[in-house]
Amino acid sequence: xxxxxxxxxxxxxxxxxxxxxxxxxYQRVWVSSEFRTIKYLRKLYGKKDGIFFFGDSVLRYTAPxxxxxxxxxxxxxxxxxxxxxSLDGGAFQMDMYASLMQxxxxxxxxxxxxxxxxxxxxxxxxxxxYPAWQFEKPKLLLHSERSFLVRTFAKPLLVFxxxxxxxxxxxxxxxxxxxxxxxxxxxxxxVHDTYLVSPDPAEKRAWFLKLYxxxxxxxxxxxxxxxxxxxDLLRREKIPAHFYVxxxxxxTGQAALKDEFTNQVRENIGVLRKVLAEQxxxxxxxxxxxxxxxxxxxxxxxxxxxxxxxxxxxxAALAPLLKGGTVDGP
Amino acid sequence: MLFNSxxxxxxxxxxxxxxxxxxxxxxxxxxxxxxxIFYMWWRPEYIILLLFQTFIDYIAGIYIADSKxxxxxxxxxxxxxTSNLSVLFFYxxxxxFNSTGKALFELLHLQYPVPYMEILLPVGIxxxxxxxxxxxxxxxxxxxxxxxxxxxFSLFVTFFPQLVAxxxxxxxxxxxxxYERQAFDTRxxxxxxxxxxxxxxxxxxxxxxxxxxxxxxxxxxxxxxGLPLLVATYCFAFQIYCDFSGYSDIATxxxxxxxxRLMCNFWKPYxxxxxxDFWRRWHISLSTWFRDYVxxxxxxxxxxxxxxxxxxxxxxxxxxxxxxxxxxFIVWGALHGLYMVCSLATQKWRDKLxxxxxxxxxxxxxxxxxxxxxxxxVCLGWIFFRAQSLKDAWYITTHLFSSxxxxxxxxxxxxxxxxxxxxxxxxxxxxxxLLEQKHPLKELLDSVPMWxxxxxxxxxxxxxxxxxxxxxxxxxxxxF
Numbered sequence: 001x002x003x004x005x006x007x008x009x010x011x012x013x014x015x016x017x018x019x020x021x022x023x024x025x026y027q028r029v030w031v032s033s034e035f036r037t038i039k040y041l042r043k044l045y046g047k048k049d050g051i052f053f054f055g056d057s058v059l060r061y062t063a064p065x066x067x068x069x070x071x072x073x074x075x076x077x078x079x080x081x082x083x084x085x086s087l088d089g090g091a092f093q094m095d096m097y098a099s100l101m102q103x104x105x106x107x108x109x110x111x112x113x114x115x116x117x118x119x120x121x122x123x124x125x126x127x128x129x130y131p132a133w134q135f136e137k138p139k140l141l142l143h144s145e146r147s148f149l150v151r152t153f154a155k156p157l158l159v160f161x162x163x164x165x166x167x168x169x170x171x172x173x174x175x176x177x178x179x180x181x182x183x184x185x186x187x188x189x190x191v192h193d194t195y196l197v198s199p200d201p202a203e204k205r206a207w208f209l210k211l212y213x214x215x216x217x218x219x220x221x222x223x224x225x226x227x228x229x230x231x232d233l234l235r236r237e238k239i240p241a242h243f244y245v246x247x248x249x250x251x252t253g254q255a256a257l258k259d260e261f262t263n264q265v266r267e268n269i270g271v272l273r274k275v276l277a278e279q280x281x282x283x284x285x286x287x288x289x290x291x292x293x294x295x296x297x298x299x300x301x302x303x304x305x306x307x308x309x310x311x312x313x314x315x316a317a318l319a320p321l322l323k324g325g326t327v328d329g330p
Numbered sequence: 331m332l333f334n335s336x337x338x339x340x341x342x343x344x345x346x347x348x349x350x351x352x353x354x355x356x357x358x359x360x361x362x363x364x365x366x367i368f369y370m371w372w373r374p375e376y377i378i379l380l381l382f383q384t385f386i387d388y389i390a391g392i393y394i395a396d397s398k399x400x401x402x403x404x405x406x407x408x409x410x411x412t413s414n415l416s417v418l419f420f421y422x423x424x425x426x427f428n429s430t431g432k433a434l435f436e437l438l439h440l441q442y443p444v445p446y447m448e449i450l451l452p453v454g455i456x457x458x459x460x461x462x463x464x465x466x467x468x469x470x471x472x473x474x475x476x477x478x479x480x481x482x483f484s485l486f487v488t489f490f491p492q493l494v495a496x497x498x499x500x501x502x503x504x505x506x507x508x509y510e511r512q513a514f515d516t517r518x519x520x521x522x523x524x525x526x527x528x529x530x531x532x533x534x535x536x537x538x539x540x541x542x543x544x545x546x547x548x549x550x551x552x553x554x555x556g557l558p559l560l561v562a563t564y565c566f567a568f569q570i571y572c573d574f575s576g577y578s579d580i581a582t583x584x585x586x587x588x589x590x591r592l593m594c595n596f597w598k599p600y601x602x603x604x605x606x607d608f609w610r611r612w613h614i615s616l617s618t619w620f621r622d623y624v625x626x627x628x629x630x631x632x633x634x635x636x637x638x639x640x641x642x643x644x645x646x647x648x649x650x651x652x653x654x655x656x657x658x659f660i661v662w663g664a665l666h667g668l669y670m671v672c673s674l675a676t677q678k679w680r681d682k683l684x685x686x687x688x689x690x691x692x693x694x695x696x697x698x699x700x701x702x703x704x705x706x707x708v709c710l711g712w713i714f715f716r717a718q719s720l721k722d723a724w725y726i727t728t729h730l731f732s733s734x735x736x737x738x739x740x741x742x743x744x745x746x747x748x749x750x751x752x753x754x755x756x757x758x759x760x761x762x763x764l765l766e767q768k769h770p771l772k773e774l775l776d777s778v779p780m781w782x783x784x785x786x787x788x789x790x791x792x793x794x795x796x797x798x799x800x801x802x803x804x805x806x807x808x809x810f
Contacts, residue, residue: 004516011784015791022796159534159798162336166801 016152023152027144030137037089038141041100044085045107051080051322052104052111054097055088056119058246063296063307072306075315080322082112091133093122095226098233099135099142105237106146113240113322116230118272119304120245120265120287121212123223125188129173136165181264182216206256208301213253213261217268219275227272231279242321243276244284245269247314251292252302289317331371333580334534334798341368342584349588350514358485358508361588365490369454376452379417384487386413387462388480391469395476403470410466418459421451426655454494456652460619462487465501467623474501482508491584495577497595497615504590512589521772524787525583531790533576534798536755539748540569542799546743548716551726556733558742559726566716567709568756571599574613598763600708603700605669608708616652620645639674643667653715658723662714669707751797 002010044052053059053073060071070078073086087100097116104111121127140163144151157163174189185191195207217224227243234241253261265287273283294310297303306314331337345364352360370377390410397403428444435442465486468474477483486505492498547554547562554562578595585592595615602608609617628641643664650663689696710727717723740746765774775783 004519011787011791014784014788015795018788018792019795022792026796156795157336158800159795160334160336160339161332 019156020148020152023144023154026155027141027151030141037087037100037138038145041087041103041142041145044104044109046109048110050083050085050111051076051113051115052101053084053086053088053115054092054100055086055115055117056092056122057088057090058117058119058304058306059086059088061296061298061305062311063305065296066308068308068312070311072311072315072318075312076318076322079315079319082322085111091127091130092135093119093127093133093226094223094230096135096138098226098230099139101230101233103142103145105233105239110237110239113242114234115318115322116241116243117246118227118243118283120248120268121303123217123221123268124212124215125176125178126211128221128223129168129176129188131166131168131170131173134167136163136167140165178211179216180210180214181260202256205252205302209253209256209261212303213248213268214257214264215268216264217271219271224272224275228275228279231276231281235279235281241281242284242318243272243281244318244321245272245287246304247290247294247306247310248287248304249290249292249295249302250288252295284321286314286317289313331368333577333584334530337371346587354511357512358481361490362481362485362488365485365488365493368490369488369493372453373450379421379452379455380458380488383414383417383459383462384484385480386410387466387487388477388483390466391476391483392478394466394469407466407470411463414459414463418455421449421455423655425449457496457498458487458493460616460652461498461500464498464619464623465505468501474505477501477505489585489590491581491590492592495574495581496613497578497581497593498619499592499615503593507590510589515589518589519587522583522585522587524772524775525579525586527583527787527790527794529576529579529581529583530794531576531755532572532579532759535793536752536759537569537573537576538799539744539752539755539797540565540572542744542748543742543752544569544716546741548718548722548726551717551722551729554738554741555729556731556738557736558738560730561739562742563709563713563716563726563730565752566712567600567705568759570712570715571596572759598766600705601701601763601767602704602708603697604704605666605673605707608704609666609670616649620649620652624648635674639671642670642674646670657720658714658717661720661723662711665711665714669711 044050053076055072059073062069062071071086073084073088077084087097089096101114119127127133140150140154140158144154150157154163158165174187174192176188177184178186178188178191186194191207191211196204196211198204198207219228231241231243248265250262250265253265269283269285269287273285276283290306290310290313294306294313295302296305296307296310298305331341341364345361348360349357349364366377369380387410390406393406394403394410397406425447428447431444432442432446465474465477465483469476477486482505485508486499486501489499489504544562544566547558548566551559575596578592582592582594593615595613597611597614599608599612602611625641625645628644629637630641631638633641644667646667647660647663650659650661650666653659653662684690684696689699713726714720714723717726739749744752762771765771769777775786
């Protein structure tokens, strides 16, 4: 008669062994149904060349009137001999980039260079805390790509709530206080219901700009921490990286909010520059690269989406970084 | 702390490890501390309420036992009742009465003087309050010995496996067990772990899966009509059963591993052949509580027939109110009270009908028919229990058969495959219930060889680990 602890151990071992197979099955199901980027990512495992271009929807967005619908990476590709691999997705931000890069690095991928756009809006509450843009499942899936244990136990960990796919609930999001230049102006819901639906287009535009860019960035912000993690990883892996601030519609911002807008944007960029400098990286500031005419707003409020001309000029500004030439700044 | 959380997966083995390695004398204190940690995991500040109620009932119990004068005994019992019910009233019912009062004042165009207050309901308050109250009543009646050790009494009120959702234990059952010296027992461990696994399966695989369908239909019933509402109502019947009995199974199993026997809280309730039978099988610890502390003191069935009916109705109304401060629960309780009264009132008539139609010659068919009718009466009650308002409940009740298009079922949030898993799990559940009819499952499992048992354990473990839902669905009875 075997002792009970031995029987329990045997039972646990059997469950764990079968769980490893179930884990593989789940990963396959998730990859096919939820996160197609990973299929593309897998093609890049082990590559020692090419330019990896992270990004959000700005990379691919096209304005309705555009005759050339090429994305920024495609336009950039025209100027470079190295293949440009775009690793982008709608609302992707720093912790997604960090997770993607960790997975690639763990799989022995060493690109020739990495382009990391920093969208200043991604640090704002409206993006950073937006429940649908937390990307917990893709991040978990990416983690499972580089860890056998995570792959095996991802589902049980989710089922037993050790990992939450929705770390921020809608209720929490709407209750989050909005700080404009350090001043509490009310909850997200209050700001939304009071200012963002204003019938006066100028007021509405001004409030969107405030919400998107007039936060006071702290180096301890979780997205800044993710930026630091990514920068650290790239430094350790000796992968050349180019971090840049994506262009903003500074003209509209300046017109709506005067110097307050420019000053706050500059201050926040300063914080990011410092974070990157600590990891030995430089930050290229393209925030004021483009005039208003280069932007196109899908939601009719000022953001960073570009039209054909904007994308072309953005690609042109990035090309010298990768060719090792001088930067075509503003 | 939730039983179906990773915290409990760590907490429970640790508690076991320390429990069985500590000297017997130190175990109650250790279990009490573990129970407080278990409770405080949710909201540490509400431990004060638990301590307050424990202290009041401990003192009241001693004074009741030591007082010679009946009036003093009554006074201390009243003190215990008042303090328990006041706390319960404030945390559970104040908002309900406040909003009802406000609505009434507004109807009469009067200024309502009480401000709006949002009060968070302490988890498990109805359970531990009733358990603690039953002790003082039993001491008053002389049915239980007074407990003079504050530590032991606190553990009786706070014992973590049953603290937040029952079973509502009686002092006569649990208190004496705390004094027993529980040695580690392999058989008990195996039986306890089996109970836990079965409970987790019911909660995580069946209840939480069905919850998706139920939530989809009941959160906005006006978007649905016909079959989806009907199916969601059947699903809720199984959801609430698996959710609550699953919790009770985990609680029983957890206690069993440590050597404590908790009372059986559910016994195949949907196999009941009458509403009375249903209440002897559903949430047994609560229905016996209401029987012993409300129905019998009201006179029970030792009074006139009319008075007995009133007593029954009042008891069920109180049971409905115990579940929650909402008109839907009150109507649910009233409906069951009405069922019981009608059942008693028509007993003779139904007996005659059975004899005339000759149905008694087919006892199996008759039993099936009675199970079918009882189940559907219970389901009708569940509509009121689950609906968010009486208006919603009325809409659902009146639209159950308005469209029987099966394609609408796929609008309920589960894929065809998920629906298949849910249906398959209900079949497993009912198969187990049928098997239990002849032999207790424990004996049945013990009698089968290891190569049958182990694949079952492994399969169920894998089901629990993988088929549970990712979204957090708390145990339904936590809200009470």
